[in-house]
Amino acid sequence: MLKFDFEVNRGEFALAAKLQLPNQGVTALFGRSGSGKTTLLRCIAGLEKVPKGYLEFNGEVWQNTNTFLAVHQRPLGYVFQEASLFPHLKVAANLLYGFKRLSKEQKKLQPDEVINLLGIEALLQHYPDELSGGQRQRVAIGRALLTSPKLLLMDEPMASLDATSKAEILPFLEKLRDQLRIPIIYVSHAIEEVTRLADHLVLLDAGKVVAEGEIQNILTDPNLPFIQTETASTVLKAKVKQPLTSDGLTELTLGQQPMFISQAGLEQGQETRVRVMASDVVLALTPPQDTSLLNCLTAWVLDIQPDPNPSQALVRLEVGNQRLLARISKRSLEKLALEERQLIYALIKGVALN
């Protein structure tokens, strides 16, 4: 458990954040630039020394009125927006910089594991200026991981990368999330990254915590801005039931209901996440028999919310104990005479695997 209370006041910029964050999974600090998310992350790392701040990690006090644990004494890893590799050291020496400074008992992650995980074997003998942006960032992530951190802080690690490099890094970040059992705090202003990576979300605006909670609840909260955007979507948790059906699909289960996706490479029993856009969900009163759509979930109507587009409405649905959004026209809403707590069939046009 990470518990903190910071107040920064620097004339034009003010930050006030008092939170308790879970000790597992990815917590996204999300907000516009200038909302204070990087400052908050730097406060957690101790790179920013806020007078009268409070920070406690797993029962250990890192900062209070009398204590301030120096950055290099905190068991954390930090990935900066720019890779910031040491230019005079080869990749191998960069990776080992923090590792060498650990005591034997602290060395939980070994270089080979991390090098494999990030696919950087071929880069070890190169200098940083010979690498691409994406490669550099992978090395920077590896360097942070090799301090076997108990808490990993990432400050928009993909913000300075082009689309190709981003596509190269994201799968590694997902691997980190799934394979390392450490909490990650991830700063971002890109909702696609957040929906792919985060389990928990803290929404910051103008230095204040506007909302905080489980990603699905935040994304579907009628009082928050996410639901009001073109890209309104939700993230569903599912389990892999059958990695490869006879016709090449992957079968997932969502609660008790089956769901099929075309992605391969998953393992039996693996927990996974699928992102469903509100505009990709079609509602029907009876289970349709003759359509090409594969996925039809039984759902309950939770409520009906207005949409920014006056001809549309957003229907919030409950599937098991999870939430789904459907954007339908008001005309259809009237035609179907939808009401709260009504049983309905949600047909899903597109499912993106997270």
Next chain:
Amino acid sequence: MGISEADLIALWTTLKLAVVSTLALLVLCTPLAWWLARTRSPYKVVVEALVALPLVLPPTVMGFYLLVLLGPQGAVGRFFETLGLGHLAFTFSGLVIGSMLFSLPFVVQPLQNAFSIAGGRLLEVAATLRASPFDRFVSLVLPLAQRGFLTASVLSFAHTLGEFGMILMIGGNIPGRTQVASIAIYNHVEAMDYSAAHGLSLILVASSFVLLMLVFTLNRRFKVVNLA
């Protein structure tokens, strides 16, 4: 064109002066340059201006003040006399102090530059990788600032070789003790002994040239990181 024994001694004194004052400056200016590169103190500009003063003051002015300060009547000179060490005017130690002051900006400025580039983000990264402040300085700042150290050493060394006015003022003309090459040349010219002046001058030109060549070769051969 001949080199007398006195000339050789003057060359040796010059070399010794350049080496000693450069080494002393590197040791003393490293913390000063580090402070200047990192501080946000309002006094930074005052210190920067003081450090740059030798660039604009005529060497005779600085030499004059030093003579007054280091001589038997000066505060520093008297202090040394009470210690039983004797005052510093007309001594080799006096020359070292003088040339250190004279070359101060040539050492501080390249170091300060190098430190301000080598610091910042990379130091924060190193802190998150468990490096203590001293560890960060040794493992990052020193190697990243090596070009700055090289520049500072060469400038200070070469600048001391060419020093004249200040040394003359604080007594660098005692043959065999404080006489340096540049002043020996001046004496030869005054005595119309052009041949001896040629000899010494040529040696200074050649040694300075070789020194600079050496530096540029080293700089090229080894991977000296360019952070700019």
